[in-house]
Amino acid sequence: MSASFQPDLLVASLRPLAAAAALSPAEQVYRSFYGFEQSLLPSRLGFFQAGPYRIAAQVWWPQAPRATLILLHGYYDHSGLYRHVIDWALGMGFAVLALDLPGHGLSSGARASIDDFAEYQAVLQAGLAQAAELDLPAPWHLCGQSTGGAILVDYLLTGEPSADIGETILLAPLVRPRAWAWSQLSYRVMRNFVKEIPRRFSENSHDPVFIDFLQNRDPLQPRNLPTAWVGALSQWVPRIERAARSTRSPLIVQGEADMTVDWRHNLGVLEDKFASPTIFRLPEARHHLANEVPALRQRYFDFLSQRLAG
Incomplete structure (x- = not known):
């Protein structure tokens, strides 16, 4: 990853996604900083409006794309961290549309916060509208890591999925986080006194370079956990479980060394909510599957490739 970039200047210079053309110098610096190497492919970086939020989004087109992957990142993350998933999708012949969620990455909103998980659904719907406006090829496969997976679970269970939707890939999907009962108790005690608490970084991948970058060198990493987000999650969990x-039948990839989500409980919920979901377990993998070590990534990419090869 190359020299740093200036996030505020980049955000101020973003153009509407539907009208964006070749990458600007500032956008090229951003792409280089996060290690993207698809410089020869047509692509865009811009924004679209979703309610009160200005959502940053990126698109890549391989030659003669045969489908599209719509990508939603995890909590605290942003699209710049997902180059491995994007590379895999492009290699499959998929166009890619990657969104930064509200309060994350280059999107607007209070950092890492949300008042209601319904706002995520509005962002997803606006993203699907962008896919249509850009004439991205169907089927539109959906992929979400952790909180991104939770948004897709919500969409499949409570929304009205578009006829263009193909497969749904859930990477370490969030239903309940680990130690959820304790988290709820802490939230009820703290919510009237503090608006946020310092974030505790975890060893959520076996890749030490990624962990170091996340903790020490990524200027887009939130440094606090807002209690508002925990409150929104506490309202969402029982609603989705009911x-x-x-x-x-989504495709679920789950690491069994995941110490971020309550994956045993979550897989039970998802097996109950969906018709025979296909679950691929990785005994050694931690939570951040999108940035696990190459050998683990390749194992689940091979699994996904077999199921999306048609």
């Missing part, structure tokens, strides 16, 4: 079953 939701009616779906006939859809």
Whole structure:
């Protein structure tokens, strides 16, 4: 990853995604900083409006794309961290549309916060509208890591999925975080006294270079956990666990060394909510599957490639 960039200047210079053309010098610096190497492919970096939020988004087009992957990152993350997933999708012949969630990356909003998880659904719907405006090829496969996966679970269970939707890939999906009962108790005690607490970074990947970059060199990493986000999650969890079953069958990848989400409970919920979901377990993998070590990434990319090869 190359020299640093200036996030505030880049955000101020972003153009509407539907009208964006070749990457500006500032956008090229951003791409280089996060290690993207698809410089020869047509691509865009811009924004679209979703309610009160200005959502940063990126698009890549391989030659003669045969489908599209719409990518949602995890909590505290942003699209700049997902080059491995994007590389895999482009290699599959998929166009890619990657969104920065509100309060994350280059998007607007209070950092790492949300008042209601319904706002994420509004962002996803606006992103799907962008996919249509850009004439991205169907089927539109969906992929979400952790909180991104939670947004997709919500969409499949409570929304009205577009006819263009293909497969849904859930990487270490969030339903309940680990130690959820304790987290709820702490939230009820703290919510009237503090608005945020310092973030505790975890060893959520076996890749030491990624962990160091996340903790020490990524200027887009939030440094606090807002209690508002925990409150929104506490309202969302029981609603999604009570939701009616779906006939859809997502592809789920789960690491069994995941210390971020309550993955055993979550897989039970997802097996109950969906019709025979296909679950690929990686005994050694930690939570941040998008940035696990290459050998673990390759194992689940091979699994996904077999199922999306048609």
